[in-house]
Amino acid sequence: MMADxxxxxxxxxxxxxxxxxxxxPPAMQDTLTELTDLNWERTVEKSSRPVAVMFYSATCAFCHxxxxxxxxxxxxxxxxxxxxxxxxxxxxxxxxxxGVRSTPTFKFFCDGKPVQEMVGAVYPALLKKMVEEVLVxxxxxxxxxxxxDYEITGYG
Amino acid sequence: MMADxxxxxxxxxxxxxxxxxxxxPPAMQDTLTELTDLNWERTVEKSSRPVAVMFYSATCAFCHxxxxxxxxxxxxxxxxxxxxxxxxxxxxxxxxxxGVRSTPTFKFFCDGKPVQEMVGAVYPALLKKMVEEVLVxxxxxxxxxxxxDYEITGYG
Numbered sequence: 127m128m129a130d131x132x133x134x135x136x137x138x139x140x141x142x143x144x145x146x147x148x149x150x151p152p153a154m155q156d157t158l159t160e161l162t163d164l165n166w167e168r169t170v171e172k173s174s175r176p177v178a179v180m181f182y183s184a185t186c187a188f189c190h191x192x193x194x195x196x197x198x199x200x201x202x203x204x205x206x207x208x209x210x211x212x213x214x215x216x217x218x219x220x221x222x223x224x225g226v227r228s229t230p231t232f233k234f235f236c237d238g239k240p241v242q243e244m245v246g247a248v249y250p251a252l253l254k255k256m257v258e259e260v261l262v263x264x265x266x267x268x269x270x271x272x273x274x275d276y277e278i279t280g281y282g
Numbered sequence: 283m284m285a286d287x288x289x290x291x292x293x294x295x296x297x298x299x300x301x302x303x304x305x306x307p308p309a310m311q312d313t314l315t316e317l318t319d320l321n322w323e324r325t326v327e328k329s330s331r332p333v334a335v336m337f338y339s340a341t342c343a344f345c346h347x348x349x350x351x352x353x354x355x356x357x358x359x360x361x362x363x364x365x366x367x368x369x370x371x372x373x374x375x376x377x378x379x380x381g382v383r384s385t386p387t388f389k390f391f392c393d394g395k396p397v398q399e400m401v402g403a404v405y406p407a408l409l410k411k412m413v414e415e416v417l418v419x420x421x422x423x424x425x426x427x428x429x430x431d432y433e434i435t436g437y438g
Contacts, residue, residue, distance in 0.1 A: 186428040214430060221430070225381025228395055228427035239384055243399035246423035252415065259408065267402035271384035272342040274370060274377070 157200040159210035163219040166212070170220075171238040173208060176264050178257065180211040181221055181231040188247035189230040195250040196232070199257055206261060232256070236264035239271065313356040315366035319375040322368070326376075327394040329364060332420050334413065336367040337377055337387040344403035345386045351406040352388070355413055362417060388412070392420035395427065 161169060161179065170177050180196050182189035193211075200209030214221040214229060224233060224240060232253060234242045241264050242256055317325060317335065326333050336352050338345035349367075356365030370377040370385060380389060380396060388409060390398045397420050400412055 183428070183430075188426050188428060218432070222432065223381060224383075225379060225396070226430065227380075228424075228429050230427065239401070240381075240399075241401045243396070244423070245395070245397045246425070246427035248419060248423055248426070252419065263404060263408065267400070267404055268384075269402070270344050270404070271386065271402035272339070272344060273384050274339075274382065276374070276378070 157197055157204060157209060159208060161210045161212040161217065161220070163217040166217075166220045169208070169210065170235055173235070173238060175206065175208050176260055177208045177210060177235040178203075178260070179233045179235065180209075181214050181226045181233065182211055182229050183213060183215050186229040191247045192230050192232075192250075192253075195253065199254060203257060203261075207257065234260040234264065236260065236268040239268040239273070241267040241271075313353055313360060313365060315364060317366045317368040317373065317376070319373040322373075322376045325364070325366065326391055329391065329394060331362065331364050332416055333364045333366060333391040334359075334416070335389045335391065336365075337370050337382045337389065338367055338385050339369060339371045342385040347403045348386050348388075348406075348409075351409065355410060359413060359417075363413065390416040390420065392416065392424040395424040395429070397423040397427075 158180075159169060170179065178196075178199070180189070180193070182193070196209065196211075203209070212220055214226060226233070228245055230246065232244045232248075233240055234256065242260055244253060244256055314336075315325060326335065334352075334355070336345070336349070338349070352365065352367075359365070368376055370382060382389070384401055386402065388400045389396055390412065398412055398416055400409060
């Protein structure tokens, strides 16, 4: 929708996407879905696409450090993976349900089931590698695992 | 300890380590620490070494499929990482606390904090890659994250 005159006039070929020096501009905010305890089930657990969730809090410096990279991957993989974030302070249910103990926690879901997780301000390349793994192996990991029925354990 | 006459008489060079066709023999059982809800805090959360935990249940076929590999890595990395397993049916507290929803779930801890997770009967090579990543980046991930105080959220 943006005018072409805003595009790079030098027309250089860019082999790699540039890393953002600053957080993504407001126009890009829509690449990240904002999760809440209320829309969690519909958006994550019933999603047919893989979902990448960043559990964060506004006061967590490591979260601010990682968010530009997470937004970048959200744009890069928007056709195949839903990228979302959840504020753990205002939405404690989902964070507690999935045992999130620190922020940022990056959790990947396939067929509504958690398949991989990474915690902390990690090297962005490691996070990207996990995104790629989920794309290749995520469905299979979700299938090749046995869901726990917490009612059986008497701990529901 | 096995007699050499049992080894492959063809003496072919094997570029890859042979995959175990059967679970590790009883003599090797001691490479895996058996966790319970009671020894969890001391063994995992207060460990100075990284800890790799396999959450399993006796009835989970995917767990039986993965265990020989997990035991193999336990032997290979025994100097640097504590490998342990926890039966989620008899020890629901730890599984619930860390949001384990399916078995097998492989969870890695550094300085007592969860840093990475992988779920399901994954390719053993992926699991091993995660072990290596935890060795290189685990301490840093634990440091570069903000612990959540669930009492603040009112959800403790």
